[in-house]
Amino acid sequence: MTTTAAAVAPKPTGSRTAALSFAGTLRSEWIKLRSLRSTVWCYGIVIAITVLFGILIAQTASATFASGGSLTQEDQQSYALLVSTLGIGFSQLVAAVLGVLVISGEYGTGMIRSTFTAVPKRLPALFAKAIVFGVVTFVVGLVSIFATALITAPMLPKSGITPDFGDSQFLLALVGGALYLALIGILSLAIGTIVRNSAGGIAASLGLVLVLPPVLQIIVAMTQAEWAQNLxxxxxxxxxxxxxxxxxxxxxxxxxxxxxxxxxGLVMLAWVAVMFVIASVLLKRRDV
Known part of the structure:
Protein backbone atom coordinates (compact mmCIF):
# COMPACT_ATOMS: atom_id res chain seq x y z
CA MET A 1 0.00 0.00 0.00
CA THR A 2 1.46 3.25 -1.06
CA THR A 3 0.85 6.57 0.54
CA THR A 4 0.83 9.66 -1.57
CA ALA A 5 1.80 12.80 0.25
CA ALA A 6 0.69 16.05 -1.29
CA ALA A 7 3.55 18.44 -1.11
CA VAL A 8 2.47 21.91 -0.28
CA ALA A 9 4.59 24.33 -2.21
CA PRO A 10 5.80 27.19 0.00
CA LYS A 11 4.83 30.68 -1.07
CA PRO A 12 7.78 32.44 -2.62
CA THR A 13 8.79 35.35 -0.54
CA GLY A 14 9.26 37.48 -3.64
CA SER A 15 5.57 37.23 -4.55
CA ARG A 16 4.31 38.62 -1.27
CA THR A 17 2.79 42.06 -1.69
CA ALA A 18 2.25 44.53 1.08
CA ALA A 19 -0.36 47.22 0.79
CA LEU A 20 1.09 50.71 0.81
CA SER A 21 -0.19 52.62 3.82
CA PHE A 22 -1.39 56.19 3.56
CA ALA A 23 1.62 57.28 5.61
CA GLY A 24 3.84 55.57 3.06
CA THR A 25 1.97 57.32 0.26
CA LEU A 26 2.57 60.65 1.97
CA ARG A 27 6.29 59.91 2.25
CA SER A 28 6.39 58.92 -1.39
CA GLU A 29 4.71 62.17 -2.49
CA TRP A 30 7.05 64.19 -0.28
CA ILE A 31 10.08 62.55 -1.90
CA LYS A 32 8.69 63.23 -5.37
CA LEU A 33 7.86 66.86 -4.57
CA ARG A 34 11.26 67.75 -3.13
CA SER A 35 13.05 65.85 -5.89
CA LEU A 36 11.64 68.09 -8.62
CA ARG A 37 13.91 70.93 -9.68
CA SER A 38 10.83 73.00 -10.53
CA THR A 39 9.73 72.80 -6.89
CA VAL A 40 12.89 74.49 -5.61
CA TRP A 41 12.76 77.18 -8.28
CA CYS A 42 9.06 77.91 -7.84
CA TYR A 43 9.23 78.19 -4.07
CA GLY A 44 12.36 80.32 -4.35
CA ILE A 45 10.49 82.64 -6.71
CA VAL A 46 7.55 82.84 -4.30
CA ILE A 47 9.84 83.97 -1.48
CA ALA A 48 11.76 86.41 -3.68
CA ILE A 49 8.62 88.00 -5.15
CA THR A 50 6.96 88.42 -1.77
CA VAL A 51 9.99 89.99 -0.10
CA LEU A 52 11.03 92.21 -3.02
CA PHE A 53 7.56 93.59 -3.63
CA GLY A 54 7.22 94.21 0.10
CA ILE A 55 10.44 96.23 0.17
CA LEU A 56 9.35 98.14 -2.94
CA ILE A 57 5.98 99.16 -1.52
CA ALA A 58 7.59 99.99 1.83
CA GLN A 59 9.87 102.46 0.05
CA THR A 60 6.84 103.86 -1.77
CA ALA A 61 5.16 104.41 1.58
CA SER A 62 8.04 106.65 2.60
CA ALA A 63 7.35 108.90 -0.37
CA THR A 64 3.58 108.74 0.02
CA PHE A 65 3.10 109.47 3.70
CA ALA A 66 6.27 111.35 4.67
CA SER A 67 4.63 114.76 4.30
CA GLY A 68 1.06 113.71 5.13
CA GLY A 69 -0.88 113.82 8.36
CA SER A 70 -1.01 111.16 11.00
CA LEU A 71 -2.78 107.91 10.18
CA THR A 72 -5.15 106.00 12.38
CA GLN A 73 -3.87 102.75 13.82
CA GLU A 74 -6.28 100.82 11.61
CA ASP A 75 -4.92 102.57 8.50
CA GLN A 76 -1.37 101.83 9.63
CA GLN A 77 -2.19 98.16 10.11
CA SER A 78 -3.93 97.97 6.75
CA TYR A 79 -0.97 99.48 4.93
CA ALA A 80 1.55 97.33 6.80
CA LEU A 81 -0.51 94.30 5.79
CA LEU A 82 -0.53 95.50 2.17
CA VAL A 83 3.27 95.73 2.28
CA SER A 84 3.54 92.16 3.55
CA THR A 85 1.02 90.59 1.17
CA LEU A 86 1.29 92.60 -2.06
CA GLY A 87 3.47 89.91 -3.60
CA ILE A 88 0.68 87.34 -3.24
CA GLY A 89 -0.94 88.74 -6.38
CA PHE A 90 2.10 87.49 -8.31
CA SER A 91 3.24 84.51 -6.26
CA GLN A 92 -0.22 82.95 -6.55
CA LEU A 93 0.51 82.46 -10.25
CA VAL A 94 3.65 80.50 -9.38
CA ALA A 95 1.72 78.39 -6.86
CA ALA A 96 -0.96 77.72 -9.48
CA VAL A 97 1.57 76.62 -12.11
CA LEU A 98 3.38 74.36 -9.64
CA GLY A 99 0.08 72.87 -8.48
CA VAL A 100 -0.74 71.80 -12.03
CA LEU A 101 2.75 70.42 -12.65
CA VAL A 102 2.66 68.27 -9.50
CA ILE A 103 0.11 65.98 -11.18
CA SER A 104 0.35 66.75 -14.90
CA GLY A 105 4.10 66.15 -14.90
CA GLU A 106 3.48 62.52 -13.95
CA TYR A 107 0.99 62.13 -16.77
CA GLY A 108 3.49 63.64 -19.18
CA THR A 109 6.33 61.30 -18.21
CA GLY A 110 4.16 58.22 -17.67
CA MET A 111 5.18 58.01 -14.00
CA ILE A 112 1.50 58.13 -13.08
CA ARG A 113 1.29 54.43 -14.03
CA SER A 114 3.84 53.56 -11.36
CA THR A 115 1.99 55.73 -8.85
CA PHE A 116 -1.33 53.98 -9.48
CA THR A 117 0.35 50.55 -9.50
CA ALA A 118 1.58 51.27 -5.98
CA VAL A 119 -1.76 52.83 -5.00
CA PRO A 120 -4.44 50.98 -7.02
CA LYS A 121 -7.31 52.84 -5.39
CA ARG A 122 -5.86 56.06 -6.86
CA LEU A 123 -7.70 58.50 -4.59
CA PRO A 124 -5.26 58.10 -1.66
CA ALA A 125 -2.47 59.12 -4.04
CA LEU A 126 -4.39 62.22 -5.10
CA PHE A 127 -5.19 63.18 -1.52
CA ALA A 128 -1.60 62.59 -0.46
CA LYS A 129 -0.39 64.88 -3.24
CA ALA A 130 -2.83 67.57 -2.12
CA ILE A 131 -1.83 67.29 1.55
CA VAL A 132 1.93 67.32 0.94
CA PHE A 133 1.80 70.10 -1.65
CA GLY A 134 -0.68 72.15 0.39
CA VAL A 135 1.32 71.94 3.62
CA VAL A 136 4.63 72.79 1.94
CA THR A 137 3.09 75.70 0.03
CA PHE A 138 1.47 77.01 3.22
CA VAL A 139 4.77 76.85 5.11
CA VAL A 140 6.69 78.56 2.29
CA GLY A 141 3.99 81.24 2.01
CA LEU A 142 3.97 81.76 5.78
CA VAL A 143 7.75 82.11 5.95
CA SER A 144 7.86 84.54 3.00
CA ILE A 145 5.00 86.72 4.30
CA PHE A 146 6.25 86.91 7.88
CA ALA A 147 9.81 87.52 6.66
CA THR A 148 8.52 90.39 4.54
CA ALA A 149 6.62 91.83 7.50
CA LEU A 150 9.72 91.69 9.71
CA ILE A 151 12.10 93.04 7.05
CA THR A 152 9.87 95.97 6.12
CA ALA A 153 8.75 96.86 9.66
CA PRO A 154 11.85 99.07 10.34
CA MET A 155 11.26 100.92 7.03
CA LEU A 156 7.73 102.05 7.82
CA PRO A 157 7.95 104.21 10.99
CA LYS A 158 9.60 107.07 9.09
CA SER A 159 6.39 107.23 7.06
CA GLY A 160 4.18 107.37 10.12
CA ILE A 161 3.35 103.66 9.97
CA THR A 162 4.15 101.49 12.97
CA PRO A 163 2.89 97.91 12.61
CA ASP A 164 1.50 96.35 15.77
CA PHE A 165 2.51 92.69 15.76
CA GLY A 166 0.44 92.15 18.85
CA ASP A 167 -2.73 92.76 16.84
CA SER A 168 -4.43 89.37 16.43
CA GLN A 169 -6.32 90.51 13.32
CA PHE A 170 -3.07 91.57 11.69
CA LEU A 171 -1.40 88.24 12.47
CA LEU A 172 -4.47 86.31 11.34
CA ALA A 173 -4.42 88.14 8.01
CA LEU A 174 -0.75 87.24 7.52
CA VAL A 175 -1.59 83.58 8.12
CA GLY A 176 -4.59 83.98 5.81
CA GLY A 177 -2.28 85.06 2.99
CA ALA A 178 -0.28 81.84 3.31
CA LEU A 179 -3.50 79.84 3.47
CA TYR A 180 -4.71 81.47 0.25
CA LEU A 181 -1.50 80.49 -1.56
CA ALA A 182 -1.93 76.89 -0.41
CA LEU A 183 -5.59 76.77 -1.46
CA ILE A 184 -4.97 78.27 -4.90
CA GLY A 185 -2.20 75.72 -5.41
CA ILE A 186 -4.43 72.80 -4.35
CA LEU A 187 -7.22 74.12 -6.58
CA SER A 188 -4.79 74.11 -9.50
CA LEU A 189 -3.70 70.58 -8.63
CA ALA A 190 -7.33 69.48 -8.95
CA ILE A 191 -7.60 71.27 -12.30
CA GLY A 192 -4.42 69.54 -13.47
CA THR A 193 -5.93 66.20 -12.48
CA ILE A 194 -9.03 66.96 -14.53
CA VAL A 195 -7.17 68.15 -17.62
CA ARG A 196 -4.17 65.74 -17.38
CA ASN A 197 -2.05 68.08 -19.47
CA SER A 198 0.46 70.69 -18.29
CA ALA A 199 -0.29 73.35 -20.88
CA GLY A 200 -4.05 72.90 -20.67
CA GLY A 201 -4.08 72.77 -16.88
CA ILE A 202 -1.94 75.89 -16.53
CA ALA A 203 -4.11 77.73 -19.07
CA ALA A 204 -7.30 76.76 -17.24
CA SER A 205 -5.91 77.62 -13.80
CA LEU A 206 -4.43 80.98 -14.80
CA GLY A 207 -7.55 81.75 -16.82
CA LEU A 208 -9.63 81.34 -13.67
CA VAL A 209 -7.31 83.65 -11.72
CA LEU A 210 -6.16 86.13 -14.39
CA VAL A 211 -8.67 86.22 -17.25
CA LEU A 212 -12.14 85.78 -15.77
CA PRO A 213 -11.87 88.56 -13.12
CA PRO A 214 -10.91 91.30 -15.65
CA VAL A 215 -13.71 90.16 -17.96
CA LEU A 216 -16.23 90.62 -15.16
CA GLN A 217 -14.68 93.99 -14.28
CA ILE A 218 -15.19 95.12 -17.87
CA ILE A 219 -18.83 94.02 -17.72
CA VAL A 220 -19.28 95.88 -14.44
CA ALA A 221 -17.65 99.03 -15.86
CA MET A 222 -19.91 98.94 -18.92
CA THR A 223 -23.21 97.90 -17.35
CA GLN A 224 -22.89 98.41 -13.57
CA ALA A 225 -24.62 95.04 -13.31
CA GLU A 226 -24.96 93.85 -9.72
CA TRP A 227 -24.86 90.18 -10.76
CA ALA A 228 -21.43 90.66 -12.31
CA GLN A 229 -20.11 92.39 -9.18
CA ASN A 230 -21.49 89.64 -6.97
CA LEU A 231 -20.16 86.90 -9.24
CA GLY A 265 -12.28 81.22 3.20
CA LEU A 266 -15.40 79.05 2.97
CA VAL A 267 -15.91 80.07 -0.66
CA MET A 268 -12.32 79.10 -1.43
CA LEU A 269 -12.81 75.75 0.29
CA ALA A 270 -15.98 75.24 -1.75
CA TRP A 271 -14.04 75.83 -4.98
CA VAL A 272 -11.41 73.31 -3.91
CA ALA A 273 -14.03 70.76 -2.80
CA VAL A 274 -16.02 70.96 -6.05
CA MET A 275 -12.92 70.65 -8.22
CA PHE A 276 -11.66 67.72 -6.16
CA VAL A 277 -14.98 65.89 -6.43
CA ILE A 278 -14.83 66.25 -10.22
CA ALA A 279 -11.16 65.23 -10.27
CA SER A 280 -11.82 62.21 -8.05
CA VAL A 281 -14.72 60.94 -10.19
CA LEU A 282 -12.70 61.30 -13.40
CA LEU A 283 -9.62 59.75 -11.82
CA LYS A 284 -11.58 56.62 -10.88
CA ARG A 285 -13.42 56.30 -14.20
CA ARG A 286 -10.74 57.10 -16.75
CA ASP A 287 -7.88 54.91 -17.86
CA VAL A 288 -4.38 56.10 -17.07
Whole structure:
Protein backbone atom coordinates (compact mmCIF):
# COMPACT_ATOMS: atom_id res chain seq x y z
CA MET A 1 0.00 0.00 0.00
CA THR A 2 1.46 3.25 -1.06
CA THR A 3 0.85 6.57 0.54
CA THR A 4 0.83 9.66 -1.57
CA ALA A 5 1.80 12.80 0.25
CA ALA A 6 0.69 16.05 -1.29
CA ALA A 7 3.55 18.44 -1.11
CA VAL A 8 2.47 21.91 -0.28
CA ALA A 9 4.59 24.33 -2.21
CA PRO A 10 5.80 27.19 0.00
CA LYS A 11 4.83 30.68 -1.07
CA PRO A 12 7.78 32.44 -2.62
CA THR A 13 8.79 35.35 -0.54
CA GLY A 14 9.26 37.48 -3.64
CA SER A 15 5.57 37.23 -4.55
CA ARG A 16 4.31 38.62 -1.27
CA THR A 17 2.79 42.06 -1.69
CA ALA A 18 2.25 44.53 1.08
CA ALA A 19 -0.36 47.22 0.79
CA LEU A 20 1.09 50.71 0.81
CA SER A 21 -0.19 52.62 3.82
CA PHE A 22 -1.39 56.19 3.56
CA ALA A 23 1.62 57.28 5.61
CA GLY A 24 3.84 55.57 3.06
CA THR A 25 1.97 57.32 0.26
CA LEU A 26 2.57 60.65 1.97
CA ARG A 27 6.29 59.91 2.25
CA SER A 28 6.39 58.92 -1.39
CA GLU A 29 4.71 62.17 -2.49
CA TRP A 30 7.05 64.19 -0.28
CA ILE A 31 10.08 62.55 -1.90
CA LYS A 32 8.69 63.23 -5.37
CA LEU A 33 7.86 66.86 -4.57
CA ARG A 34 11.26 67.75 -3.13
CA SER A 35 13.05 65.85 -5.89
CA LEU A 36 11.64 68.09 -8.62
CA ARG A 37 13.91 70.93 -9.68
CA SER A 38 10.83 73.00 -10.53
CA THR A 39 9.73 72.80 -6.89
CA VAL A 40 12.89 74.49 -5.61
CA TRP A 41 12.76 77.18 -8.28
CA CYS A 42 9.06 77.91 -7.84
CA TYR A 43 9.23 78.19 -4.07
CA GLY A 44 12.36 80.32 -4.35
CA ILE A 45 10.49 82.64 -6.71
CA VAL A 46 7.55 82.84 -4.30
CA ILE A 47 9.84 83.97 -1.48
CA ALA A 48 11.76 86.41 -3.68
CA ILE A 49 8.62 88.00 -5.15
CA THR A 50 6.96 88.42 -1.77
CA VAL A 51 9.99 89.99 -0.10
CA LEU A 52 11.03 92.21 -3.02
CA PHE A 53 7.56 93.59 -3.63
CA GLY A 54 7.22 94.21 0.10
CA ILE A 55 10.44 96.23 0.17
CA LEU A 56 9.35 98.14 -2.94
CA ILE A 57 5.98 99.16 -1.52
CA ALA A 58 7.59 99.99 1.83
CA GLN A 59 9.87 102.46 0.05
CA THR A 60 6.84 103.86 -1.77
CA ALA A 61 5.16 104.41 1.58
CA SER A 62 8.04 106.65 2.60
CA ALA A 63 7.35 108.90 -0.37
CA THR A 64 3.58 108.74 0.02
CA PHE A 65 3.10 109.47 3.70
CA ALA A 66 6.27 111.35 4.67
CA SER A 67 4.63 114.76 4.30
CA GLY A 68 1.06 113.71 5.13
CA GLY A 69 -0.88 113.82 8.36
CA SER A 70 -1.01 111.16 11.00
CA LEU A 71 -2.78 107.91 10.18
CA THR A 72 -5.15 106.00 12.38
CA GLN A 73 -3.87 102.75 13.82
CA GLU A 74 -6.28 100.82 11.61
CA ASP A 75 -4.92 102.57 8.50
CA GLN A 76 -1.37 101.83 9.63
CA GLN A 77 -2.19 98.16 10.11
CA SER A 78 -3.93 97.97 6.75
CA TYR A 79 -0.97 99.48 4.93
CA ALA A 80 1.55 97.33 6.80
CA LEU A 81 -0.51 94.30 5.79
CA LEU A 82 -0.53 95.50 2.17
CA VAL A 83 3.27 95.73 2.28
CA SER A 84 3.54 92.16 3.55
CA THR A 85 1.02 90.59 1.17
CA LEU A 86 1.29 92.60 -2.06
CA GLY A 87 3.47 89.91 -3.60
CA ILE A 88 0.68 87.34 -3.24
CA GLY A 89 -0.94 88.74 -6.38
CA PHE A 90 2.10 87.49 -8.31
CA SER A 91 3.24 84.51 -6.26
CA GLN A 92 -0.22 82.95 -6.55
CA LEU A 93 0.51 82.46 -10.25
CA VAL A 94 3.65 80.50 -9.38
CA ALA A 95 1.72 78.39 -6.86
CA ALA A 96 -0.96 77.72 -9.48
CA VAL A 97 1.57 76.62 -12.11
CA LEU A 98 3.38 74.36 -9.64
CA GLY A 99 0.08 72.87 -8.48
CA VAL A 100 -0.74 71.80 -12.03
CA LEU A 101 2.75 70.42 -12.65
CA VAL A 102 2.66 68.27 -9.50
CA ILE A 103 0.11 65.98 -11.18
CA SER A 104 0.35 66.75 -14.90
CA GLY A 105 4.10 66.15 -14.90
CA GLU A 106 3.48 62.52 -13.95
CA TYR A 107 0.99 62.13 -16.77
CA GLY A 108 3.49 63.64 -19.18
CA THR A 109 6.33 61.30 -18.21
CA GLY A 110 4.16 58.22 -17.67
CA MET A 111 5.18 58.01 -14.00
CA ILE A 112 1.50 58.13 -13.08
CA ARG A 113 1.29 54.43 -14.03
CA SER A 114 3.84 53.56 -11.36
CA THR A 115 1.99 55.73 -8.85
CA PHE A 116 -1.33 53.98 -9.48
CA THR A 117 0.35 50.55 -9.50
CA ALA A 118 1.58 51.27 -5.98
CA VAL A 119 -1.76 52.83 -5.00
CA PRO A 120 -4.44 50.98 -7.02
CA LYS A 121 -7.31 52.84 -5.39
CA ARG A 122 -5.86 56.06 -6.86
CA LEU A 123 -7.70 58.50 -4.59
CA PRO A 124 -5.26 58.10 -1.66
CA ALA A 125 -2.47 59.12 -4.04
CA LEU A 126 -4.39 62.22 -5.10
CA PHE A 127 -5.19 63.18 -1.52
CA ALA A 128 -1.60 62.59 -0.46
CA LYS A 129 -0.39 64.88 -3.24
CA ALA A 130 -2.83 67.57 -2.12
CA ILE A 131 -1.83 67.29 1.55
CA VAL A 132 1.93 67.32 0.94
CA PHE A 133 1.80 70.10 -1.65
CA GLY A 134 -0.68 72.15 0.39
CA VAL A 135 1.32 71.94 3.62
CA VAL A 136 4.63 72.79 1.94
CA THR A 137 3.09 75.70 0.03
CA PHE A 138 1.47 77.01 3.22
CA VAL A 139 4.77 76.85 5.11
CA VAL A 140 6.69 78.56 2.29
CA GLY A 141 3.99 81.24 2.01
CA LEU A 142 3.97 81.76 5.78
CA VAL A 143 7.75 82.11 5.95
CA SER A 144 7.86 84.54 3.00
CA ILE A 145 5.00 86.72 4.30
CA PHE A 146 6.25 86.91 7.88
CA ALA A 147 9.81 87.52 6.66
CA THR A 148 8.52 90.39 4.54
CA ALA A 149 6.62 91.83 7.50
CA LEU A 150 9.72 91.69 9.71
CA ILE A 151 12.10 93.04 7.05
CA THR A 152 9.87 95.97 6.12
CA ALA A 153 8.75 96.86 9.66
CA PRO A 154 11.85 99.07 10.34
CA MET A 155 11.26 100.92 7.03
CA LEU A 156 7.73 102.05 7.82
CA PRO A 157 7.95 104.21 10.99
CA LYS A 158 9.60 107.07 9.09
CA SER A 159 6.39 107.23 7.06
CA GLY A 160 4.18 107.37 10.12
CA ILE A 161 3.35 103.66 9.97
CA THR A 162 4.15 101.49 12.97
CA PRO A 163 2.89 97.91 12.61
CA ASP A 164 1.50 96.35 15.77
CA PHE A 165 2.51 92.69 15.76
CA GLY A 166 0.44 92.15 18.85
CA ASP A 167 -2.73 92.76 16.84
CA SER A 168 -4.43 89.37 16.43
CA GLN A 169 -6.32 90.51 13.32
CA PHE A 170 -3.07 91.57 11.69
CA LEU A 171 -1.40 88.24 12.47
CA LEU A 172 -4.47 86.31 11.34
CA ALA A 173 -4.42 88.14 8.01
CA LEU A 174 -0.75 87.24 7.52
CA VAL A 175 -1.59 83.58 8.12
CA GLY A 176 -4.59 83.98 5.81
CA GLY A 177 -2.28 85.06 2.99
CA ALA A 178 -0.28 81.84 3.31
CA LEU A 179 -3.50 79.84 3.47
CA TYR A 180 -4.71 81.47 0.25
CA LEU A 181 -1.50 80.49 -1.56
CA ALA A 182 -1.93 76.89 -0.41
CA LEU A 183 -5.59 76.77 -1.46
CA ILE A 184 -4.97 78.27 -4.90
CA GLY A 185 -2.20 75.72 -5.41
CA ILE A 186 -4.43 72.80 -4.35
CA LEU A 187 -7.22 74.12 -6.58
CA SER A 188 -4.79 74.11 -9.50
CA LEU A 189 -3.70 70.58 -8.63
CA ALA A 190 -7.33 69.48 -8.95
CA ILE A 191 -7.60 71.27 -12.30
CA GLY A 192 -4.42 69.54 -13.47
CA THR A 193 -5.93 66.20 -12.48
CA ILE A 194 -9.03 66.96 -14.53
CA VAL A 195 -7.17 68.15 -17.62
CA ARG A 196 -4.17 65.74 -17.38
CA ASN A 197 -2.05 68.08 -19.47
CA SER A 198 0.46 70.69 -18.29
CA ALA A 199 -0.29 73.35 -20.88
CA GLY A 200 -4.05 72.90 -20.67
CA GLY A 201 -4.08 72.77 -16.88
CA ILE A 202 -1.94 75.89 -16.53
CA ALA A 203 -4.11 77.73 -19.07
CA ALA A 204 -7.30 76.76 -17.24
CA SER A 205 -5.91 77.62 -13.80
CA LEU A 206 -4.43 80.98 -14.80
CA GLY A 207 -7.55 81.75 -16.82
CA LEU A 208 -9.63 81.34 -13.67
CA VAL A 209 -7.31 83.65 -11.72
CA LEU A 210 -6.16 86.13 -14.39
CA VAL A 211 -8.67 86.22 -17.25
CA LEU A 212 -12.14 85.78 -15.77
CA PRO A 213 -11.87 88.56 -13.12
CA PRO A 214 -10.91 91.30 -15.65
CA VAL A 215 -13.71 90.16 -17.96
CA LEU A 216 -16.23 90.62 -15.16
CA GLN A 217 -14.68 93.99 -14.28
CA ILE A 218 -15.19 95.12 -17.87
CA ILE A 219 -18.83 94.02 -17.72
CA VAL A 220 -19.28 95.88 -14.44
CA ALA A 221 -17.65 99.03 -15.86
CA MET A 222 -19.91 98.94 -18.92
CA THR A 223 -23.21 97.90 -17.35
CA GLN A 224 -22.89 98.41 -13.57
CA ALA A 225 -24.62 95.04 -13.31
CA GLU A 226 -24.96 93.85 -9.72
CA TRP A 227 -24.86 90.18 -10.76
CA ALA A 228 -21.43 90.66 -12.31
CA GLN A 229 -20.11 92.39 -9.18
CA ASN A 230 -21.49 89.64 -6.97
CA LEU A 231 -20.16 86.90 -9.24
CA UNK A 232 -16.72 88.51 -9.15
CA UNK A 233 -16.78 88.48 -5.36
CA UNK A 234 -17.22 84.70 -5.39
CA UNK A 235 -14.31 84.01 -7.73
CA UNK A 236 -11.22 82.47 -6.10
CA UNK A 237 -9.05 85.60 -6.28
CA UNK A 238 -11.65 87.92 -4.73
CA UNK A 239 -13.00 85.47 -2.15
CA UNK A 240 -9.51 84.29 -1.26
CA UNK A 241 -8.29 87.87 -1.04
CA UNK A 242 -10.61 88.38 1.93
CA UNK A 243 -8.46 85.91 3.86
CA UNK A 244 -5.63 88.44 4.05
CA UNK A 245 -7.68 91.64 4.27
CA UNK A 246 -7.34 93.53 7.55
CA UNK A 247 -10.50 93.41 9.67
CA UNK A 248 -12.58 92.26 6.69
CA UNK A 249 -16.30 92.60 7.38
CA UNK A 250 -19.30 91.27 5.50
CA UNK A 251 -21.79 93.73 4.05
CA UNK A 252 -24.47 94.18 1.41
CA UNK A 253 -24.54 97.65 -0.15
CA UNK A 254 -27.02 98.39 -2.91
CA UNK A 255 -27.35 94.69 -3.62
CA UNK A 256 -23.58 94.18 -3.91
CA UNK A 257 -22.19 91.53 -1.56
CA UNK A 258 -18.89 91.88 0.28
CA UNK A 259 -17.57 88.83 2.13
CA UNK A 260 -15.68 88.77 5.41
CA UNK A 261 -12.57 86.65 6.02
CA UNK A 262 -14.45 83.56 7.18
CA UNK A 263 -16.92 83.67 4.31
CA UNK A 264 -14.13 84.22 1.80
CA GLY A 265 -12.28 81.22 3.20
CA LEU A 266 -15.40 79.05 2.97
CA VAL A 267 -15.91 80.07 -0.66
CA MET A 268 -12.32 79.10 -1.43
CA LEU A 269 -12.81 75.75 0.29
CA ALA A 270 -15.98 75.24 -1.75
CA TRP A 271 -14.04 75.83 -4.98
CA VAL A 272 -11.41 73.31 -3.91
CA ALA A 273 -14.03 70.76 -2.80
CA VAL A 274 -16.02 70.96 -6.05
CA MET A 275 -12.92 70.65 -8.22
CA PHE A 276 -11.66 67.72 -6.16
CA VAL A 277 -14.98 65.89 -6.43
CA ILE A 278 -14.83 66.25 -10.22
CA ALA A 279 -11.16 65.23 -10.27
CA SER A 280 -11.82 62.21 -8.05
CA VAL A 281 -14.72 60.94 -10.19
CA LEU A 282 -12.70 61.30 -13.40
CA LEU A 283 -9.62 59.75 -11.82
CA LYS A 284 -11.58 56.62 -10.88
CA ARG A 285 -13.42 56.30 -14.20
CA ARG A 286 -10.74 57.10 -16.75
CA ASP A 287 -7.88 54.91 -17.86
CA VAL A 288 -4.38 56.10 -17.07
Missing amino acids: AMFLPDQAGGRLYAYAAEASVTGGVIVLDSLQG
